[in-house]
Amino acid sequence: MTATAVDRLALARNEHMTFRANMGAGRHGWLRLTPAYGVRLVRERISHLPAGSVITDPFSGTGTTPLAAAELGHTGQSVDINPFLVWLGTVKTRRYAGGTLLATADATRAVVAAARARRGDAGLWQPGLFRIEKWWGPGALQALKALRAAIDAYDGAVRDLLDIGLCRSLISCSNAAFNHQSMSFKAATDDTALLDADDVERTIAAFDTEMATVIASARYDLLGSASVRRGDSRQVLADLPPADLVLTSPPYANRMSYIRELRPYMYWLRYLDAASDAGELDWRAIGGTWGTATSKLNTWVPEAETPVDAAMKAVCDNIAADGGRNGPLLATYVHKYHHDMWLHFRSITGHLKPGGRASYIIGNSTFYQHEVPAHEWYAAMLRALGYRDVRVETIRKRNSNKALFEYDVSGTKPA
Numbered sequence: 001m002t003a004t005a006v007d008r009l010a011l012a013r014n015e016h017m018t019f020r021a022n023m024g025a026g027r028h029g030w031l032r033l034t035p036a037y038g039v040r041l042v043r044e045r046i047s048h049l050p051a052g053s054v055i056t057d058p059f060s061g062t063g064t065t066p067l068a069a070a071e072l073g074h075t076g077q078s079v080d081i082n083p084f085l086v087w088l089g090t091v092k093t094r095r096y097a098g099g100t101l102l103a104t105a106d107a108t109r110a111v112v113a114a115a116r117a118r119r120g121d122a123g124l125w126q127p128g129l130f131r132i133e134k135w136w137g138p139g140a141l142q143a144l145k146a147l148r149a150a151i152d153a154y155d156g157a158v159r160d161l162l163d164i165g166l167c168r169s170l171i172s173c174s175n176a177a178f179n180h181q182s183m184s185f186k187a188a189t190d191d192t193a194l195l196d197a198d199d200v201e202r203t204i205a206a207f208d209t210e211m212a213t214v215i216a217s218a219r220y221d222l223l224g225s226a227s228v229r230r231g232d233s234r235q236v237l238a239d240l241p242p243a244d245l246v247l248t249s250p251p252y253a254n255r256m257s258y259i260r261e262l263r264p265y266m267y268w269l270r271y272l273d274a275a276s277d278a279g280e281l282d283w284r285a286i287g288g289t290w291g292t293a294t295s296k297l298n299t300w301v302p303e304a305e306t307p308v309d310a311a312m313k314a315v316c317d318n319i320a321a322d323g324g325r326n327g328p329l330l331a332t333y334v335h336k337y338h339h340d341m342w343l344h345f346r347s348i349t350g351h352l353k354p355g356g357r358a359s360y361i362i363g364n365s366t367f368y369q370h371e372v373p374a375h376e377w378y379a380a381m382l383r384a385l386g387y388r389d390v391r392v393e394t395i396r397k398r399n400s401n402k403a404l405f406e407y408d409v410s411g412t413k414p415a
């Protein structure tokens with residue numbers, strides 16, 4: 001094996017850098033998001049900081065950074081454009097008093113009893129998720145609707161924890177496979193159309209089990225504190241105390257839609273009501289490209305020049321030329337993504353303390369065999385803003401057959 005091949009294998013093994021490593025890690029494993037980064041990577045990046053440091057994640061996702069920061073005695077703060085993720089981050093990073101956890105255990109028993117006592121699902125609310133019968137068989141769906149109705153009687157922190165339990169069970173009893181980026185569905189067999197009382201009971205029992213896990217991990221106290229708020233990280237983050245470290249994994253330029261992956265949770269928790277809401281929300285996210293977001297790209301015009309416009313134009317011209325009918329649209333996608341990240345870098349620089357470090361975990365991507373080197377363009381943008389000691393470190397290979405890597409692009413804001 002050549003030295004490069006050995007290096008590649010070593011990088012490929014770095015699974016602890018990804019969401020997979022979070023699944024057994026207490027609150028970090030509450031709900032999964034494929035593009036979440038691993039809590040170990042975050043801990044490695046913040047362990048050297050003095051206790052009480054302020055760490056900001058401008059693209060919060062599932063809240064890995066603020067939770068890890070609070071666990072290690074720091075102040076974690078994060079921002080996300082997606083209201084569901086703001087809720088999730090808030091619930092994950094909250095301190096739960098013993099009384100709240102006892103009340104949640106009581107509420108769980110009551111919710112389970114109410115769901116078991118339901119006969120049929122007449123009059124129960126169900127989410128407007130397109131082709132919902134593909135996601136859940138009739139028994140699981142009936143149980144989820146009964147659980148939803150029973151949970152609706154609660155509010156505050158107890159309700160939030162019950163909702164986490166509901167989210168976990170709706171994934172564990174779904175026909176959808178969540179173990180890769182593009183979800184797939186088990187083929188329906190004839191008998192899945194019939195309501196099976198065992199499926200109803202299995203789903204209610206799964207909720208009960210999930211709640212035990214959630215309550216156990218909510219019990220651990222946090223040494224520091226964390227807050228998660230809604231915002232657009234292309235804009236100035238007003239009212240956020242300045243950060244010692246900005247640590248984040250931003251959206252990648254790979255047309256992945258977070259809304260698409262989060263659909264089941266967002267519908268059941270009533271953050272989405274119709275497919276058009278999803279397109280609207282995706283358009284506001286950097287790199288959003290789902291539903292109506294795609295057609296809006298056709299008429300997009302940049303509001304600012306970026307320091308990488310010349311390099312980007314060369315790559316985008318190739319994508320436009322080789323991508324057939326979709327080429328020009330994807331070239332605009334790549335342009336808009338980096339344009340938006342430039343707006344972000346400009347605004348986040350005002351938020352970082354002088355001498356503070358910014359660290360971005362980002363992957364490159366390819367369109368029609370043309371590499372989009374986001375890591376290099378991030379580094380160029382940081383340099384253009386006057387950052388010192390700008391480094392690009394390769395941390396992981398992302399895909400077995402393509403030249404896709406993950407990098408840590410970092411720099412220090414001048415004192």
Ligand SMILES: C[S@@+](CC[C@H](N)C(=O)[O-])C[C@H]1O[C@@H](n2cnc3c(N)ncnc32)[C@H](O)[C@@H]1O
Pocket residue numbers: 033035036037038058059060061062063064065079080081082085231232233234248249250251252258284285286287
């Ligand atoms: C790769 S994910 C972050 C994953 C996170 N590090 C974790 O461990 O879960 C990127 C996040 O950026 C958010 N986002 C996209 N555009 C945004 C914007 N303009 N402002 C704030 N958040 C945004 C998305 O909603 C998504 O949650």
